[in-house]
Amino acid sequence: MGLLTAVLIVLLLAGVVALVGAPLRRRHGPDQGTPTAGEAGESRDGWLAPGSDPALDDLEAAREAKYREIRDAELDYRTGKLSAEDYGSIDADLRTEALEILDRIDRARGDAETPGSERDDEQG
């Protein structure tokens, strides 16, 4: 194995260690706490990106899907695939379902904000 090859291998190895080890070093740094999911108990908050909540994400995905369904039903009606009667009934159902999702989003946001603000207060 030539010198150049050896140097390249060492450089590659150093790069890999730097890239892969960076998150571990950051966590063990002096200014970093240990807000890991394990230590945060069952909430697994450590998994979440700032401002993220899996339940809320699911609800927002459901809201987007419902909006799309409402738009699709309207397009189906306007292109003659649904009768006015069927469209009225489907659209009403979809809007009711959308409102339910919006209510649940509001509740989830309320739930998410309360402990979050408490934590902010504690940190502050």
Place this chain on the structure above:
Amino acid sequence: MPGLGFACLLLALAVCLYGIGASVYGARSGRVEFAESGRRAVYALAAILTVAFAVLEIAFLRNDFAFNTVADTSSRTTPTFYRAAAVWSSQEGSLLLWAWLLSLWSSLALFVTRRRMREVAAYATSILLGFVAFFVGLMIFYANPFATLSRVPAEGVGLDPLLRFPTMMIHPPMLYSGYTLCIIPLAFGMGALLARRVDADWIKAIRRFAFAAWLFLGVGVLLGARWSYSELGWGGYWGWDAVENASLMPWLTGTAFLHSLMIQEKRGMLKVWNVSLVLATGTLAIMGTFLVRSGILNSIHAFGGATLGVPFVILIGVLIGSSIYLVVSRRDMLRSQHRLDSLLSREAAFIANNLVLVGLCFVIFWGTYFPLISEAFTGQEASVGPPWFDRYTVPLALVLVLLSGIGPVIAWRRATLANARRNFLVPVLAALATLAVLAAVGVTHKGFATAMFCCASFVFASVLQEFWRGTRARRAMTGVALPRAFVELVRRNRRRYGGYVVHIGIAVLFVGVAASSSFQHASELSLRPGQTSKVGSYTFRYVRPTATLTPQYDRAHTGSTLALGAVLDVTKGSRHVATLEPSEGFYSSGDPSQGTVGSLIGGQPVSHISLNGGITRDVWSAVAPEIEAPQLQRIVRAGNATLGPEEAIIALGVLAREYLKRPPPAQFHFIVSPLVMWIWLGGLIVVAGALIAIWPAPSTVRRRVAARSLARAGRPLVRA
């Protein structure tokens, strides 16, 4: 540099193993930093394998015959264009390509999802790394692309002449991109099951990757068909070959998934079905790779050896077993949230489409693996041919095309019979009009073609009606002019209308298949210069022979030592249609036992077809010159006896002159096929439709821009 390449493989394996451990530990313990480190291991892996691939590519381009792989699959006479592609013609190089592409796609998928579904992504990371570790392990222990020779040969064996075709530069990377992209949804599907997060979020995260896998696989399959048509000298584009089938099966299940995922997104239904389709598609992709690389089934496309069979069988067994376990153990979480409202709904049409696609896949699976199944039960290997496949796939293909016209005109949730009657009126009339025209022309005796033309007309009419009604509705809602309303309609509903374009492309493609297979005229015969042959309404006249020497004069630029061919004049009645110049290339074998002259042309001869293609028909020709003719073999024998390697080319010059002066009869294959070009055009339309559907919707782009703007505005406030 072989040392650097092999060190990269060792390092890659170490990174995979570390990444798997870190991701699983991170996911199970909730230690985010380990999951993050595991994700970065995938990025590092992509960088390492990029270096490894570059080392091998450079070795091929520099003719570094110290590398065993380069000496086996390349040579100085192989044109540079094909030397670059020769990397993936070898067993070892293709395994490296597979691992490299998977590491790149995995990096992209994990980068895109870095702020979402972290627990699912952590499990997915470990699964993706597991696949790469498998392929890297194969290279380290079974097929090392960086293995070196103790004695470096002056010249390599050369690239298989069959692979010296322009689309071979992109066909394998396309197919392998498709296969490796199929692994992304599989990994996230398994990750969602392991993390017990089986809502629509993971489907949303991998939707574009599933679409990209489908697109790449489709393009790869089509390029393979084009290669078969243009290079293999038999004039067909699909022969139900095991490897062709292996690439088609994940495409079929992927198509089913792309339809059924919409039902899960909208209605929360078919969760078990969708996750099963994703797992099946990934497993079929691995099985496709297994077929190409294990050499377990006979195929013109199989380039592997038998050594990799056992590891692949173990991997496939583990995949199937773990998939079944995960789906069964999580069945309670995969319950549907709604029921089907009506059998007359788009959901029902999609379910029917899924059943047909999976049925097609099952038929092809059974036919492809029948040799193995029969051997397991009877001890004798038996295989089924194209007629068996045609018997079952033709009716299913007809139903599939018909459904692609029915789906667009039915509403989601429920449609009424009155609306259905009104929406189906124009498509049914179009199909009946087509039938009347075919009857008037007198071609209804071909049942499959007639049925396919009618079904395709039904699809064209239903999709065009959808575009027209949608545009009209858009104009009524916004008051803009029709062209703008059309553009806005498509722009605001990319998935829907991109999908409709795909349906048109599929119908066009099947029209090409039906016409070219039902109304083809072909002839195989021996001709001397001046003689003619009638094929359908076309006359082929063998005008004169041709002979070209050395790679730089090779008409097809494939590096053949000698090419013998013919000039053909094609006429229809008294009208000149085309001048065709098919030839056959003879390549160096590198085998000294064939003699100095014999070894220059002793490799596998490859047909260079010549065709005159058009929108209505292709006129196709191939020639097999009689190189074994006594007067030509006398020259070869005399050259072998008297000339050294440096002068051997002189004998080929004499042979070429003799061929031009006293040509022996040559064997010709002529085909006149209608609408073959529709197959390639249909493929292009499918790609265009897929690109429309896959492109991010304007609202998504706006949301991302808005989010970025907010983030930008937010940062200084946070700092302040």
